[in-house]
Amino acid sequence: GAGVSQSPRYKVAKRGQDVALRCDPISGHVSLFWYQQALGQGPEFLTYFQNEAQLDKSGLPSDRFFAERPEGSVSTLKIQRTQQEDSAVYLCASSLFGAQETQYFGPGTRLLVL
Amino acid sequence: GQNIDQPTEMTATEGAIVQINCTYQTSGFNGLFWYQQHAGEAPTFLSYNVLDGLEEKGRFSSFLSRSKGYSYLLLKELQMKDSASYLCAPGLDSSYKLIFGSGTRLLVRP
Numbered sequence: 001g002a003g004v005s006q007s008p009r010y011k012v013a014k015r016g017q018d019v020a021l022r023c024d025p026i027s028g029h030v031s032l033f034w035y036q037q038a039l040g041q042g043p044e045f046l047t048y049f050q051n052e053a054q055l056d057k058s059g060l061p062s063d064r065f066f067a068e069r070p071e072g073s074v075s076t077l078k079i080q081r082t083q084q085e086d087s088a089v090y091l092c093a094s095s096l097f098g099a100q101e102t103q104y105f106g107p108g109t110r111l112l113v114l
Numbered sequence: 115g116q117n118i119d120q121p122t123e124m125t126a127t128e129g130a131i132v133q134i135n136c137t138y139q140t141s142g143f144n145g146l147f148w149y150q151q152h153a154g155e156a157p158t159f160l161s162y163n164v165l166d167g168l169e170e171k172g173r174f175s176s177f178l179s180r181s182k183g184y185s186y187l188l189l190k191e192l193q194m195k196d197s198a199s200y201l202c203a204p205g206l207d208s209s210y211k212l213i214f215g216s217g218t219r220l221l222v223r224p
Binding site for chain 2: 004031033035040041042043044045048050055056091095098100101102103104105106107108
């Protein structure tokens with residue numbers, strides 16, 4: 001596609017529910033990133049994939065967060081047993097290769113946990 | 115650790131020039147990105163500086179001083195549509211990671 005797409009755009013979950021957020025990167029992009037953005041803050045790194053390999057998951061805030069990219073294209077970020085502090089915008093970005101390359105962002109999924 | 119400092123908010127008048135500063139301290143450094151983010155939208159790429167000096171791209175210019183850990187984004191001939199947050203993001207040495215500042219919210223007034 002023309003750009004990075006994410007779905008759903010908005011998600012409301014009750015505390016304790018599991019959610020799955022999807023990212024479709026730009027076709028052919030090797031690298032894929034997930035960020036979490038709180039209101040009024042810059043994006044914070046969560047995890048990084050190079051093709052299907054998750055090379056860095058150091059930013060995932062807890063073991064309730066899990067990400068995968070099984071075929072090296074579409075990625076899913078899963079949050080289990082959601083908590084109110086998980087409320088944020090989750091941004092996905094892709095780049096052609098990786099280091100020092102421009103990252104192209106999707107519109108994000110706005111998650112609200114009640 | 116990583117530390118990025120930029121002003122929280124700035125206000126400027128349509129047609130004017132504004133400079134948004136960013137200072138950073140990172141463990142390793144290899145270039146700095148500036149992104150623009152309108153409210154509720156994705157960050158979009160503006161510029162990337164890897165060498166010291168000024169890079170000009172239309173109404174937007176970006177400057178980098180590696181020795182001082184300092185960058186600025188210069189916006190000329192401001193338009194109302196330039197009202198947005200501007201994110202400074204140093205790239206870590208030989209790494210894919212970007213560390214974003216909190217962003218500077220720019221309001222352009224008529």
